[in-house]
Amino acid sequence: xxxxxxxxxxxxxxxxxxxxxxxxxxxxxxxxxxxxxxxxxxxxxxxxxxxxxxxxxxxxxxxxxxxxxxxxxxxxxxxxxxxxxxxxxxxxxxxxxxxxxxxxxxxxxxxxxxxxxxxxxxxxxxxxxxxxxxxxxxxxxx
Amino acid sequence: xxxxxxxxxxxxxxxxxxxxxxxxxxxxxxxxxxxxxxxxxxxxxxxxxxxxxxxxxxxxxxxxxxxxxxxxxxxxxxxxxxxxxxxxxxxxxxxxxxxxxxxxxxxxxxxxxxxxxxxxxxxxxxxxxxxxxxxxxxxxxx
DNA sequence: ATGGCTGCAAACGTTTTGCACTTTT
DNA sequence: AAAAGTGCAAAACGTTTGCAGCCAT
Numbered sequence: 001x002x003x004x005x006x007x008x009x010x011x012x013x014x015x016x017x018x019x020x021x022x023x024x025x026x027x028x029x030x031x032x033x034x035x036x037x038x039x040x041x042x043x044x045x046x047x048x049x050x051x052x053x054x055x056x057x058x059x060x061x062x063x064x065x066x067x068x069x070x071x072x073x074x075x076x077x078x079x080x081x082x083x084x085x086x087x088x089x090x091x092x093x094x095x096x097x098x099x100x101x102x103x104x105x106x107x108x109x110x111x112x113x114x115x116x117x118x119x120x121x122x123x124x125x126x127x128x129x130x131x132x133x134x135x136x137x138x139x140x141x142x
Numbered sequence: 143x144x145x146x147x148x149x150x151x152x153x154x155x156x157x158x159x160x161x162x163x164x165x166x167x168x169x170x171x172x173x174x175x176x177x178x179x180x181x182x183x184x185x186x187x188x189x190x191x192x193x194x195x196x197x198x199x200x201x202x203x204x205x206x207x208x209x210x211x212x213x214x215x216x217x218x219x220x221x222x223x224x225x226x227x228x229x230x231x232x233x234x235x236x237x238x239x240x241x242x243x244x245x246x247x248x249x250x251x252x253x254x255x256x257x258x259x260x261x262x263x264x265x266x267x268x269x270x271x272x273x274x275x276x277x278x279x280x281x282x283x284x
Numbered sequence: 285a286t287g288g289c290t291g292c293a294a295a296c297g298t299t300t301t302g303c304a305c306t307t308t309t
Numbered sequence: 310a311a312a313a314g315t316g317c318a319a320a321a322c323g324t325t326t327g328c329a330g331c332c333a334t
């Protein structure tokens with residue numbers, strides 16, 4: 001668990017419980033955004049008694065702290081990912097296999113243009129793409 | 143109800159029931175994306191016996207036909223909007239009052255660049271902004 | 285020791301499903 | 310008459326809440 005996270009939690013008087021630590025580590029170790037159940041399942045491998053409720057409460061807490069981002073691209077559940085050092089990135093989601101690809105290095109210039117053109121005080125944004133990943137695209141065209 | 147929609151439904155052997163018509167009209171008459179319950183409430187003003195289930199089933203159907211887009215920006219429920227002639231637009235959502243502003247005339251050039259840079263076969267995308275609308279921004283800074 | 289955190293069970297709101305009946309074509 | 314669609318009731322699902330007890334600080 002990264003030291004910056006520890007510091008942020010401590011400075012907010014948030015206790016470093018075992019459950020919390022593991023939940024954060026699960027997020028740190030995941031290459032993809034995870035649903036609360038996924039996080040729960042991975043957490044219970046380390047701390048078997050962890051409750052789903054605890055996962056939900058911690059995700060909400062971490063989201064409030066700006067450490068975690070909640071994504072709404074899936075019909076069944078929200079997905080959560082750690083916000084990386086360089087800010088958040090965008091995703092391409094495969095409608096066939098559910099694979100999520102990170103889209104790195106996207107120019108935020110365009111985003112800024114939009115932000116400037118609206119009267120909203122913009123705090124956050126989502127940009128998601130849906131379609132078929134390379135593998136599924138090939139399989140389905142056979 | 144627009145004639146193109148009637149034609150699309152007919153060519154797909156989908157019946158033009160009263161409920162369906164009203165649901166579509168509710169969407170046509172709304173300036174903002176609506177939650178299923180909203181659509182239900184407006185529909186029952188015309189057809190009091192309409193069931194929420196019917197609303198859900200029709201939204202799913204219309205989404206499948208590509209007439210309606212489902213948006214996931216709200217924690218409590220999905221929101222639905224008719225896809226306009228010129229394709230879909232993007233939204234700015236106020237976290238305080240829930241107001242949704244349409245962002246028209248956004249260059250899709252940037253989107254295309256991203257689409258071309260990924261191996262995904264992109265079929266759709268979402269771009270949403272979150273923050274405070276002008277009114278709420280002012281009120282909260284008092 | 286005290287405030288924050290957890291587990292459990294129960295509740296909640298949204299969405300889905302099965303089935304008998306109705307409506308459109 | 311056939312096919313599609315609806316209403317109703319019940320269930321399923323993800324998520325939230327209340328509360329008693331537990332744990333990190």
